[in-house]
Amino acid sequence: MKIEQYKLLEKSLLKDFINSLIPIANVYAPVSKGFNNYVFQNIKSADEVSIKYIPTIIPPKKFFLPKKENILQFFIEDELKVEPVTEYENLIIFGVHTCDIAGIKCLNMVLSDKPKDTAYLIRKKHVTIIGIECNDYCDEYASCSFVGAHMPTTGYDLMFTELSEYFIVHIHSSKGMDIIEKTDIFKDASIAQLEELKILRNNKMKIFNNEIPTERRYLPDLFDRSFNANVWKELEQKCLSCGNCTAVCPTCYCFDIKEEVDLTLKAGERYRVWFSCQLDPFAKVAGGHDFRKERSARQRHRFYRKFRYHIDRYGMVFCTGCGRCSRTCMAKINLKEVLTSLIRESEAKIWRKWL
Amino acid sequence: MAKVVIKDSPYNLKKAKILDVKTLTEKEKLFKLVFEDKTWLDFEPGQFIMVSLMGIGEIPVSICSSPLNRHYFEICVRAVGKVTNSLHKLKAGDIIGVRGPYGNGFPIKSLEGHDLLIIAGGLGIAPLRSLILYSIDNRRDFGEIHILFGCKTPGELLFEDEIEEWSKRLDIHFACTVDRADPDWKGNVGLITSLIPGVDIDPLRTYAAVVGPPVMYKFVIKELLAKGLPVDQILLSFERHMKCGMGKCGRCQIQNLYCCKDGPVFTFKEIMDMAEAL
């Protein structure tokens, strides 16, 4: 902890700080929609913002990989003209939790892998991320400590942590520094606050205890044993294939590519749009063969994408523990429970072998 | 929102002109293509391209000509839906969009010096034709070449003229079968698997390359294993739903493999333990 990297903000000045961002760029922050639902939304005033919130319906991935995004525009007059395009805006996302920052890191990994997704990289350059640290769980669906996403590490420009008197702000990039320097409401941090931060983090280790009865490093093993687990078969009956769990997941990035012409039929746009492995057309090919027909196989695929396949490919677990998939599922398929059942089933098998 | 043109977008297309369209069967047409900017499509047999009809859609299609052909490249397309039916309406002189090539193709370097057993079911002949033409062009780099080709009916037989030619060559062993014969058919009748026991190969010297409809693989592999082919000398090219062609959209995934990027050609060894592969 280098003291120069930390600043202090009086708690009462947080709104002033948020308001000071609004002239700089388009500011998006969590806004309450009622019924304990929140949305990252463009704000015009700090009054709209919910500082305390549970993960939003859709994670901030929508700013990096928009739900629907034009990738080509074309004109088919006498001659065919095709132009690859993208749209971006200078934006500041305020109030991002560490789980969602972990999600953005996953997307970065995939989309800067070759061939690089140029549109994504352009948009990313124009986004500033201001985080807020969770001092306690958002709710019972979270499993962020299992995947190590409950503590701030990297992937943000500024990180706000609430101490007893102040917010302590970690400056993690020159973009973050620029924002701090634009106002004079920040104070220098002293050793005392850094101490308080350390104590808070130590305390957090007690509050956030591993939510899943295994350790992250055993995941590859667990999943290598679980491809034919009964747990998947049980999901066959329950899951409605609605695709909600994937739409809301910060690390799901599968998409479809479609196009639409205008009424002249001579010009139009090709776009990509979020899609889901839970849906029927996802893996169907000409002739009608569906390579992942059963709901159980689709659910299994979702879990393997989170906890197994990407460990080999990108060296990362692709779950941030945000709990969105469990919160949104009306069939009440719960990630923590599924993982726990997998562990139980796998343990039972091992025991049977020994006894 | 600011809008920018990104020339280095991986979704950018090159314009390709249709030089010629040849009707092969009721459902398949062969398209001869060149890039408008006169550049050359550098590819390996077994690779595919993404073909675009603007305003209609984009689809993955295997390149079916020889990579050594420096005049044009070819695709063979079966009319099954939106884009393929629209493609069939095009004629010489029309322009389409192309990006690629994508995928790994057949491992030519490993194949050299070996015997080839090429097994094609129906439209599976398309990517394999590229390999066949390549191996004919470099005939001395390969040992024995066996080609087995199976179709549902004689009417669905693709590349008839070429087949005729291959079957006459003394340095190629060619056999062909149909599931259902018609009165004029004089050749074999039966599934493609029925041809395998009869081919005379030295299994340890042979690489098999297999492409066909999803149902075909399991049965063909069984026969090949019975023949004694090593698992890493059985090459399979798979079809999956593909949108991006570069390991991003997730549509083509076979467990931890992306068919578009890690494939479409896999050795049996790579996928034999994968429930989602076969």
Added chain:
Amino acid sequence: MSKPKVAFFDFACCEGCQLQVANIGEPLIDLLDIVQVVEFREVMSEKWDGEFDVSFIEGSITDEHAVERIKKIRERSKILVALGSCATIGGVNGMKNSFPLEEVGKYVYGESYKFFPTLQTKAVHQVVPVDYFINGCPIYQPEFITVLKCILQGIPYYVPEYPVCVECKLNENVCMYDRGLTCMGPVTKAGCNSWCINNGNICYGCRGLTINPNTEGFKEVLKKYNIPEDFLIKKIEMYNKCKELD
């Protein structure tokens, strides 16, 4: 190239879908640039006796007279489009099929029901071949325009093979289940851009069941929310009764 000749015909329905077309607003002017409307009872009195390039059929087929009429229209139309739930899936008219025909007749016409012969309700494709389907009760205007463009481009339009929830999530709505309400979204075909939910209403399933609905799983969901099972049966029957005749 002369503009394609387009006609609208109504059968048993409320004509609400035609009204949606007539009220399409600004794009209507552009639409009229590319097609020529030759018959549209809702907005004009002219009739056309030649061939139609595109016929939009609204309503379901409920009696012999309608069967004859739709067959004639099919003969005269290059492309036939089923417009709205009554035409695409039988829609609410299908509820009639839950009762013996005689009972239905008596209920509607009293003792003189014998003078009004009736048939089981059918969706249009259950009587003549249909080229394009535009679902919804009423139809969703942007989808109508998309389908029209596909028709003019000569390419098929695929009705989304996934549920309304997919679009609803992209619109970032608060889920009706979080509001304590029951929503048919999870088992209903998408394509309406979750129109109703965007406007604060539940999805009542007007576009019909999605292609592979997990109705058993949905019943379990309803149980969890303490909603009686026949709620679902009734809701499904409200629009999907004619499916039994497919």
